[in-house]
Amino acid sequence: MSVRVISVLENILQANDQIAAENRARLDAAGVYAINLMSSPGAGKTALIEQTLRALAPQVRIGMINGDTTAASLDAERGAQAGAMAVHVNTGGNCHLEAHMVRQALAALDLSALDLLIVENVGNLVCPSGWDLGVHARVVMASVTEGDDKPYKYPAMYRVADALVLNKIDLLPYLPFNLDYYLQGVRLLKPDVQIFQVSCRTGEGIGAWADWLRAHIRSGQNA
Ligand SMILES: Nc1nc2c(ncn2[C@@H]2O[C@H](COP(=O)(O)OP(=O)(O)OP(=O)(O)O)[C@@H](O)[C@H]2O)c(=O)[nH]1
Numbered sequence: 001m002s003v004r005v006i007s008v009l010e011n012i013l014q015a016n017d018q019i020a021a022e023n024r025a026r027l028d029a030a031g032v033y034a035i036n037l038m039s040s041p042g043a044g045k046t047a048l049i050e051q052t053l054r055a056l057a058p059q060v061r062i063g064m065i066n067g068d069t070t071a072a073s074l075d076a077e078r079g080a081q082a083g084a085m086a087v088h089v090n091t092g093g094n095c096h097l098e099a100h101m102v103r104q105a106l107a108a109l110d111l112s113a114l115d116l117l118i119v120e121n122v123g124n125l126v127c128p129s130g131w132d133l134g135v136h137a138r139v140v141m142a143s144v145t146e147g148d149d150k151p152y153k154y155p156a157m158y159r160v161a162d163a164l165v166l167n168k169i170d171l172l173p174y175l176p177f178n179l180d181y182y183l184q185g186v187r188l189l190k191p192d193v194q195i196f197q198v199s200c201r202t203g204e205g206i207g208a209w210a211d212w213l214r215a216h217i218r219s220g221q222n223a
C-alpha cells in the first residue's frame with residue numbers, strides 16, 4: 001500500500017493567504033492603510049500606538065486591533081483611552097494572529113471612519129512572521145533592553161520587516177547594547193529596511209515615525 005502525504009501546514013497557509021488577500025482588498029476599498037506590529041513581549045507595541053495617536057490624531061483617524069492570548073483586553077483599553085477605535089482579539093492561547101482573526105476584527109470596525117489601522121500582534125519574535133494578515137506593511141519592533149543579538153537569533157522576523165522601530169533608546173546609556181553590531185545584523189538581513197530609533201517614554205524619534213506613516217497613508221502605497 002502506498003502512503004498519501006498531506007501537507008497540512010501548506011494548506012493552512014494557503015487558506016490564510018486567501019483570507020489575507022480579501023482583508024487587503026477590503027482595506028483598500030475603504031482607503032485604510034494598515035500595519036502589522038510585531039515584537040517580543042514588552043518591547044513597547046502598545047506604547048508606540050499611544051505615541052502614534054498623540055502624534056497623528058485626530059487629523060489621522062486611527063484604529064487598533066489588539067491580539068492577545070487571553071480575554072484580558074488591557075492593551076485595547078489603553079488604545080481606546082488614547083483615542084483609537086479599538087478591538088481586542090482573544091487568540092485562545094494561539095501565539096500569533098491569523099488572517100481569519102483579523103477578518104472578524106475588521107467586521108467589528110467602521111472602516112469608513114479610519115485612515116490608519118495598527119494591528120498589535122501577540123508578543124512573540126518567532127511565529128507571527130509567517131502569517132500574512134492582509135495589511136500593507138509589517139513593522140518589527142525591538143527594544144534595547146532585549147540585547148543587541150536579536151537580529152542574529154531571530155532572522156525570520158527581521159527578514160519580513162518593511163520598517164523597524166528600535167525602542168527604549170532612553171535606556172541606551174545604562175545598557176551594554178552595541179548599536180553598530182545590532183544595526184549590522186539588521187542590514188545583513190534586510191539592507192533597505194526603514195529604521196526608526198525611538199523612545200516611547202520621552203517621545204524622541206516619534207516625529208520621523210509619524211512622518212513615515214503620514215506619507216504612506218496619503219499615498220496609499222505599500223511600504
Ligand atoms: N524606558 C522605557 N520604557 C518603555 C518605553 N516604551 C515602553 N516602555 C515600558 O515597557 C513596558 C512594556 O510596554 P508595552 O507598551 O506594554 O509593551 P508591549 O510590547 O505592548 O507588551 P505586550 O503587549 O505585553 O507584548 C511598559 O512598562 C512601558 O512603560 C521606552 O521607550 N522607554
Ligand SMILES: [Mg+2]
Nearest residue numbers: 045046075120
Ligand atoms: Mg501591548
